[in-house]
Each structure stands twice: as C-alpha cells, then as structure tokens.
Amino acid sequence: MDRKYLILSVIVAAVIVLAVAVAVSMLPHEPAANTVYIVYGSEKGDLSYTDSAYQGLAAAQEKFSLATREFIPSDYETLPAILNTTKGSERPGLIITVGFQYAGFTRQLAQQYPDIEFLAIDQSGTGSGNTRSSEITSYGDSYLAGVLAASASKTGRVGIIMGMQSDVLDAFLDGYTDGARAVNSSISVDPAYVHQYTTNGFSDPTVAGQVAEGMYRNGTDVIFACAGYSNTGVFDAANTTPGRYAIGTDSDQSPLGPQFVLASAVKRVDRVVYTGIADHLNGSFTGGNQVTGLNEGVTGIVYNPKFAFYNETVNAWKTQAQESEEKYLVSRTKPVQK
Incomplete structure (x- = not known):
C-alpha cells in the first residue's frame, strides 16, 4: 500500500474513534442495574419503621449481588449533587425513598432522572412511568x-x-x-x-x-x-x-x-423493599400507584x-x-x- 494512503487510513480511523468517543460521552449516564440507593425516614435503630426497611435491604443483599448506599434525613439533600457527578457502576439503577415526607423530593428526582427507577414507600399518588408508589395502608x-x-x-x-x-x-x-x-x-x-x-x-x-x-x-x-x-x-x-x-x-x-x-x-416495609429490589433486578419493575394492606x-x-x-x-x-x-x-x- 502506498505510504500516503496508509497515513490517510490511520488518520481516518483515528477521527472515527474520536467521534465515537465523543458521541458516547454525550449519552446519558447509564445507571448500574445492581446499584441501589435507599433514603430512610429516620436513622437506623428506631426498632420500628426504618429498621424494617433496612431488613428488606439486608435480605436483598444476601440474595443478590448488590451495591448499596444509604441516606438519612440529615444528608438526603446531597443526593441530587451525587447523581449529577456519579457515573458507571456507582450510579444507581434504583432509588428507594421511605416515608411520606419524601413525596415531593421523590417526584422531583424522578422527573429529573428518567433513566433511574424509583420506589416511593408511603407516598400516595407519586407513581409515574419510572416511579412505583407503594402505599402501605395501616x-x-x-x-x-x-x-x-x-x-x-x-x-x-x-x-x-x-x-x-x-x-x-x-x-x-x-x-x-x-x-x-x-x-x-x-x-x-x-x-x-x-x-x-x-x-x-x-x-x-x-x-x-x-x-x-x-x-x-x-x-x-x-x-x-x-x-x-x-x-x-x-x-x-x-x-x-x-x-x-x-x-x-x-x-x-x-x-x-x-x-x-x-x-x-x-407493617411489612421489609417485604416492599425486598420485592422492589427483586423486580428491578429481574426487569419486571413497573411504575404506577399501588396500595396494599391487611388483605395482601x-x-x-x-x-x-x-x-x-x-x-x-x-x-x-x-x-x-x-x-x-x-x-x-x-x-x-x-x-x-x-
């Protein structure tokens, strides 16, 4: 092959590789399917609602290969900034928010990050395409x-x-x-x-x-x-x-x-958390509003x-x-x- 054409081929290949790299970098960050974030309504150790949610997470960790990150009321507001800077395997595919007080927060996050699935526990009416509102009526x-x-x-x-x-x-x-x-x-x-x-x-x-x-x-x-x-x-x-x-x-x-x-x-918050994670991992997670209670x-x-x-x-x-x-x-x- 003529040296001139060889150099031209190398330049063209390099341009193609660079173009592909730029295009990929411009795509939305792909969330990691096996990374789950959870936001508790209080610190763990309440011997009640929050501990039940944690038990569901712990059961899922035992059953599945899962990376997790936990938030509490004192630091949950850092979550948007973390999502904006987190890439690759550390970026969550599912975010669970536990408690009625997070309804507005969850709705806003779900709108900003349509590529992430959300499980909103006891947040009535927040269900959407990427959000499962799971209300447990007592x-x-x-x-x-x-x-x-x-x-x-x-x-x-x-x-x-x-x-x-x-x-x-x-x-x-x-x-x-x-x-x-x-x-x-x-x-x-x-x-x-x-x-x-x-x-x-x-x-x-x-x-x-x-x-x-x-x-x-x-x-x-x-x-x-x-x-x-x-x-x-x-x-x-x-x-x-x-x-x-x-x-x-x-x-x-x-x-x-x-x-x-x-x-x-x-109130089997643990069961709701575990089921949400399992559905997310096996691809059957759906959005919308769910209400469960004594009958279920x-x-x-x-x-x-x-x-x-x-x-x-x-x-x-x-x-x-x-x-x-x-x-x-x-x-x-x-x-x-x-």
Missing part, C-alpha cells in the same frame, strides 16, 4: 389493634399516640377508633401527637413518655403507640405504671415490653406470647377489618374535605 391492622385495645381495657378508655399529624397516620387513627368502637360503642378513644407538625415526633421518646404518663394518669389503660423510635417513651411509661398496657407498631415490639406490650400492628398480608397483628390468648378474640374480627379497610380506601378517593 387502617386494617389498626382496626384490629382497636379491637384488641377495647377487649383488653378495664377502664373503657384507650389512647393512641402518633409521631405527627399526616395522611398516613390518619389511617392508624381512623382504623384504631373504628375497631375499638366496633367492640364497645361507648369506649373513649384519646388521640395525641408527640409533635403534631414535625417529623421530630418520631424521634422524641422523652415527650412521648410524658404524653403517655398523662394518658395513663387520666384512666387510659391501653395506648396504641404509632411514633417510631418515640414508642420507647410510651413503653417506659407503661413499664412504670401498673395495670397499663401498650400496642406497638411496624415491627414486633413485644421484646421491648414483654410484660405490658400486648401485640404489635406490623402486608400488615397484620403479631402477639406477645404472654398475651396470645387474645388472638382468637381479635381474629374473629379480621373479616370485618378487611371489609372496613376496603370501604375506607374507596372513601378516600371521593373529593370530600374532612
């Missing part, structure tokens, strides 16, 4: 907690302490009240919040304990604790007040009060062995709880202001 299991409280109460006065006021917590309150009054129409149900308008209510056991002490002094003998880590304050109050009991939430909290925690209304086995009652004798009494109300949950969910779709 109406049904809270209904059964109300049945249990009314069945166990000797004073005819029961209470519920919530971390804060929100649509998600409204399901706890409504279900618990309806269940208790199904058993005893004249029972008093006293609601209270640790911090009504801030998520700090899920991490303040001192204030929760003070609220519980006041309730117990006023004759409430069973409290449904729906406040994350703040539940431990309720349990401390029950422990120091004879004849007073509590019902836990999200995870089995009987070990935290084996003498006074009657049962726990569990995602919520339920787990009894303290010491008080397992209540199982038969409460289980007799399960069908009614399921039917009431269905009606409750239908009623939420109606454009009626509370």
Whole structure:
C-alpha cells in the first residue's frame, strides 16, 4: 500500500474513534442495574419503621449481588449533587425513598432522572412511568389493634399516640377508633401527637413518655403507640405504671415490653423493599400507584406470647377489618374535605 494512503487510513480511523468517543460521552449516564440507593425516614435503630426497611435491604443483599448506599434525613439533600457527578457502576439503577415526607423530593428526582427507577414507600399518588408508589395502608391492622385495645381495657378508655399529624397516620387513627368502637360503642378513644407538625415526633421518646404518663394518669389503660423510635417513651411509661398496657407498631415490639406490650400492628416495609429490589433486578419493575394492606398480608397483628390468648378474640374480627379497610380506601378517593 502506498505510504500516503496508509497515513490517510490511520488518520481516518483515528477521527472515527474520536467521534465515537465523543458521541458516547454525550449519552446519558447509564445507571448500574445492581446499584441501589435507599433514603430512610429516620436513622437506623428506631426498632420500628426504618429498621424494617433496612431488613428488606439486608435480605436483598444476601440474595443478590448488590451495591448499596444509604441516606438519612440529615444528608438526603446531597443526593441530587451525587447523581449529577456519579457515573458507571456507582450510579444507581434504583432509588428507594421511605416515608411520606419524601413525596415531593421523590417526584422531583424522578422527573429529573428518567433513566433511574424509583420506589416511593408511603407516598400516595407519586407513581409515574419510572416511579412505583407503594402505599402501605395501616387502617386494617389498626382496626384490629382497636379491637384488641377495647377487649383488653378495664377502664373503657384507650389512647393512641402518633409521631405527627399526616395522611398516613390518619389511617392508624381512623382504623384504631373504628375497631375499638366496633367492640364497645361507648369506649373513649384519646388521640395525641408527640409533635403534631414535625417529623421530630418520631424521634422524641422523652415527650412521648410524658404524653403517655398523662394518658395513663387520666384512666387510659391501653395506648396504641404509632411514633417510631418515640414508642420507647410510651413503653417506659407503661413499664412504670401498673395495670397499663401498650400496642406497638411496624415491627414486633413485644421484646421491648414483654410484660405490658400486648401485640404489635406490623407493617411489612421489609417485604416492599425486598420485592422492589427483586423486580428491578429481574426487569419486571413497573411504575404506577399501588396500595396494599391487611388483605395482601402486608400488615397484620403479631402477639406477645404472654398475651396470645387474645388472638382468637381479635381474629374473629379480621373479616370485618378487611371489609372496613376496603370501604375506607374507596372513601378516600371521593373529593370530600374532612
């Protein structure tokens, strides 16, 4: 081959390689299918909602080859900047946000990063093409907690302490009240919040304990604790007040009060997290809005062995709880202001 044509061929090849490299660099960053980010609603160690989400992640890590990165409320706002600079295998294919407080944040991220899939837990109505909104309604299991409280109460006065006021917590309150009054129409149900308008209510056991002490002094003998880590304050109050009991939430909290925690209304956040990761990895992940609860086995009652004798009494109300949950969910779709 003529030397002139050889040099020309090399130059042409080099130009082609350079053009391809530039074109590839201009393409959107391809997320790594096996990298998952998760944003918790509180720090791990709450013995409740967040720990259940982590258990789902841990189960997925055992089952699949998976790289993960975890965020908490104090650092989740760094996520957009991280996504803008992260490439290759460190870039997530799935981001999980856990908690109603992230609804706006998740929606914004999903719009900015359509190449990433999102699992939004307890963020009603945020579903889209790349976002699965997985709402776990706690109406049904809270209904059964109300049945249990009314069945166990000797004073005819029961209470519920919530971390804060929100649509998600409204399901706890409504279900618990309806269940208790199904058993005893004249029972008093006293609601209270640790911090009504801030998520700090899920991490303040001192204030929760003070609220519980006041309730117990006023004759409430069973409290449904729906406040994350703040539940431990309720349990401390029950422990120091004879004849007073509590019902836990999200995870089995009987070990935290084996003498006074009657049962726990569990919310299988772990199952939702695990299923979302598995679906993402096997290519079956879809967006949209999902609502699960008692009928799907995602919520339920787990009894303290010491008080397992209540199982038969409460289980007799399960069908009614399921039917009431269905009606409750239908009623939420109606454009009626509370």
